[in-house]
Amino acid sequence: MPRLSVWMVRFSLIYLGIGMTIGGMMLWNKGIFISVDLWRLLPYHIELMLFGWVMQLVMGVAFWIVPRYTTPPRYGKTHRAWIAFAMFNIGLWLVLIQHTWLILVGRVLMLLAVVLFVVYLFPRLKPYGE
Amino acid sequence: MPTLTRYHIKMGLMYFLLSLFMGVILVAQPIFNLSIDVWTLRPVFFHFLVVGWITQIIIGVAHWMFPKRSKEQPRGNLVLGWMVFICLNIGLVFRGFAEPLFFIYPESIWGWTLVLSAVLQVVAGWLFVFNIWGRVKER
Numbered sequence A: 001m002p003r004l005s006v007w008m009v010r011f012s013l014i015y016l017g018i019g020m021t022i023g024g025m026m027l028w029n030k031g032i033f034i035s036v037d038l039w040r041l042l043p044y045h046i047e048l049m050l051f052g053w054v055m056q057l058v059m060g061v062a063f064w065i066v067p068r069y070t071t072p073p074r075y076g077k078t079h080r081a082w083i084a085f086a087m088f089n090i091g092l093w094l095v096l097i098q099h100t101w102l103i104l105v106g107r108v109l110m111l112l113a114v115v116l117f118v119v120y121l122f123p124r125l126k127p128y129g130e
Numbered sequence B: 001m002p003t004l005t006r007y008h009i010k011m012g013l014m015y016f017l018l019s020l021f022m023g024v025i026l027v028a029q030p031i032f033n034l035s036i037d038v039w040t041l042r043p044v045f046f047h048f049l050v051v052g053w054i055t056q057i058i059i060g061v062a063h064w065m066f067p068k069r070s071k072e073q074p075r076g077n078l079v080l081g082w083m084v085f086i087c088l089n090i091g092l093v094f095r096g097f098a099e100p101l102f103f104i105y106p107e108s109i110w111g112w113t114l115v116l117s118a119v120l121q122v123v124a125g126w127l128f129v130f131n132i133w134g135r136v137k138e139r
C-alpha cells in the first residue's frame, strides 16, 4: 500500500470510529432518552460517515489498486493526489464546524480536491502494462 | 477468500436485498395507502444499506486484501475479526426490529434493545479499527 493510501485509510478509519460513536449516542438516545441536544449530532454523523469514511476510503484504495505506470515515477504526479487529500480533509473539518460560510468554503475545497483527484487518477485508468 | 470475508459479504448481500425491499415498501406506502407505521423502517432501510452492506463489505474485503500484518498473524487477530462480525451483525439485526417496534409499541424492552444495538455496533466499529490498524502500512 503506498504512503498516501496509508494516510487516507487511517483518516477514514478514525472517522469511522468517531462517526459510529456519534451514531451510537443518537441511537441510544432514541431508545432511552438522554437529551434532545443529542440530535444536533446528526449532521456530524452524516458527514463523517459518508465523506470521511466511505468516500475517503474509496479514494485511498483507488490510489493503491489501479494500474501504475510502467516507467517511473510509477504512481505519476503524486503531489496532485497529496494536495487533494489535504484539501479534502481540511474541507471536511470546515464543514464540521457547521457555520454557514465555513460550510460553503469547506464544500468548495472538497469539490476542488475531487477535481484534482480526478485529474490525477484518470490517466492511470488503463489496461495493466500500458 | 478467507472464511470471515465470505461471511461478511454473504451477510452484506442479505442486508442489501432487505434494504432495497424496504425501499420499495417505503415508496409504495402512499400509493397503496399502507399503514403510516411503515415509515419507521426508514432509518433501518438506510442503515441496512450503509452499515449492513457498504461498511460490512469494506470490512470483509479489507480483512482479505489489506497488506499482511506479519508472518504469524497475516490477517491480524482472528478472534477479534470474528467478534467484529458478530457484534456488527447482532447489533444491526437488533436495530432492524427494535427501532420500528419501539415506535409502534413504546415499551422499554425495545428501548433497551436499541441501546444494546448501539453499543454492539460501536464496539464492532472500534474493534475493527483497532484490529486492521496494523495492516494499514506500506509493504
Ligand code: HEM
Binding pocket: A019, A020, A021, A022, A023, A024, A025, A026, A027, A030, A042, A045, A046, A049, A050, A053, A054, B042, B043, B046, B047, B050, B051, B054, B055, B118, B121, B122, B125
Ligand atoms: C454504529 C453504527 C451507526 C449507528 C448506531 C447510526 C445511528 C444513526 C441514527 C440514530 C441516525 C438518525 C436516524 C433518524 O433519522 O432517526 C442516523 C442517521 C444517518 N446515518 Fe447512521 N448510524 C451508524 C452508522 C452509519 C454509517 C456507517 C453510515 C454511512 C456510511 C451512516 C449514515 C447515516 C445517514 C446518511 C443518516 C441520515 C439518514 C436520514 O436522513 O434519515 N450511519 N444514524
